[in-house]
Amino acid sequence: MTDPVHRPEQAAVRGLLRAVGEALDGPVPREWQAAITATPRHRFLPERIWLENDEGGYEPCDLSTDHDRWFEAAYQDTPIVTQINDGQASAAPADAWPSSSASAPSIVVRMLRDLDVRPGMNVLEIGTGTGWNAALLAHRLGSGHVTSIEIDSEVSEQAWAALNAAGLDVDLICGDGSLGWPHRHPYDRIISTCSVRHIPWAWIEQTRPGGIVLTPWDNPMLCWGLLKLTVERDRAQGRFSPHSAFMLMRNHRQDLRIFRDVVQDDHAPDESETVLPPWEVTGKHWEARFALGLRLGDVWTAWEDDPGVDGVAARLWVATTDARSWAAVDHDGRQNKRFTVWQHGPRRLWDEVTAAHHWWQHNNHPTPDRFGLTVTANRQWAWLDRPAQPVRHPLP
Template sequence: MEPVGADERAAMSCLLHVVEESLGVPIDPAWEAAFRDVHRHAFLPEKVWVGDNLTECSRKAAPEDWLRHAYADTAVVTQINDGRAVEQDERWASCSASAPSIVLRMLDMLDVRAGHRVLEIGSGTGWNAALLAHRLGPGRVVTVEVDPALAVRATRSLEGAGLDARVIHGDGARGHAAGGPYDRVIATCSVRTVPPAWITQTKPGGVVLVPWESPWFCYGLLRLTVDGYGGASGFFSPHSAFMLMRGQRTELRIYRDVVRDSHVPEESATRLSPWAVAGGDWAAQFAVGLLLRDVWRAWHENPDVEGVTDRLWLATTDATSWAAVDRDGRTTDRFTVWEHGPRRLWGTVEAAYDWWCGAGCPRPERFGLTVVPDGTHVVWLDTPDNPVPDLTRPGLT
């Protein structure tokens, strides 16, 4: 194990205090012991990327800055562009070490007990698997990583820390049946649908804990309890934003991936502000995303359009329909809408928002999801017998 100096120990102690304040409750002593023994900096690569602009930070060139990022309660990007060379300085995050507060929050929600077997999806740096292995002991943790380079590095880091967690290079959506059945499954990547293997490889009464994402909004955790009949059910909680599982990615990143010069949109108007459904109200965004599971959105600030300060773009994930809603920065009760394709997306957004308001503006923790044995995902409010309206594409409730 890499030696730890006074600076590292001081940084760890300071971070534990910050994390405890963030969680609002004392850290479980077993997890605190794991945190102190399993040093986060030992699992980070020599080069990381930080901030919104993904600024490179090298341990060799800037050791103090690198250590500061290692022990800040923030996510640290550990890979960009899936490990490929950067073209035209276009950088996007493809792997990160999650913020320690969300790591400990999820580990606490997982509720592991002595003797449990755990399957982790998304090894990343290996730090999360290391914390689990420290708590549970040898032979109890299997972690699956789709990226071969990351899998190798996680294996080396775990070995260097003297911890026994088995790293499998493969598609995390398939789980790892040979190591099951598991008492707990935890994902460190977000999903838009829960892979069936995670449920079938979990013991009845076991827990599957996954970060959630809709194309509309990346936010939330879903904690499912497996029923033993091929299904699972549980509530969301309002925490986290993780990178999407690679096998569930869509190629939509900007409006130009959808809009074509040949498209002739229809013009209309709306009184619903685009900011109400895609602005600062996370609860509203979460609800809209649950009701419209195949609709993606992105803001376009300062478009080259006279009188328009910003524009909200919407599109179906299959790129067959799109809409744009303009704000002029002055009017608050009327906005121009442009739409193209077989679906009128803004009308469905209005319907989703109206339903959410009519339901009392419920926060994320009042929503739940049931995965039935055939794989159908049923979203509900408060209880499973109260499903939310179906406003998305056929096949998703």
């Protein structure tokens, strides 16, 4: 007989599995259906989560005071913010920014499916978060085969409590995931639940030849893409796919702001014109932004609506991560053929962006799956179609 107390939970799990199957264009593999059913998602969420509000910010939702809304959010195929501001108190809701989350179940299943794990394999997870992903792996692989690293002690404690309550044997470490965990290597698989801007060599060293490293990708232009590397004796190599947007690994973060760090009062920029619309390299043009991000490497953008300049309705800022060079492209809000450009610093940044965009067009608008990455102990480089065709100079 079915316990009536668990009927809402079971119905929610079935609904989630249907939603994930629709997102993946096919049923959830049986082994992951069993894992999700055995480790319900809501049991790995903290009592307070943060949901988006109508103003584009986040507001708390507590299990104790808003159970139905909290439970409904737990079984939607969407990410859930579980920590804001690295756990520090926020002075106002508008100041809240997400620092830890539970990933959307469909991308969780997609990554686990791509990881191609089998019982008995040893897996290292970078970024424990709520512990749900580690729980799914532990259910699939068996006792003592999953090691997970979480840099945030409070997040780590919550995950440990949830895993312990579920009776799952995961070796949970509070530490820097970019260093891996050499005490239990070699691993058959390493999976990261945070995005990176370069691959830590420690991950490659700690993975056995023939093993897989799977991680979300980020570049300053765009946080998007999933990278799957196969490890060889002295290198790792693999391709991107157009999935996932994860929070950046904490020691890969950069806190840059245009008017605080880049543009200074004494700058005297050069003026020119462009016919490349600024929105062609930002906004929803994800595939172009992904390619430009690989090509340019250290360039980021920011929009400024109504900048308070006569004749300018919107302005696109482009800057380097060392804050030494910047460009601004102005749109007057009327015509879409010519745009005023301002450039300052040792690099003509908008000229570089324009050249990179022409390169993307010349190569038939390549999507992320045409790009790959090769990693060695001394360097790593992105390439288009094949490793012998680098996108730019080797990454630092």
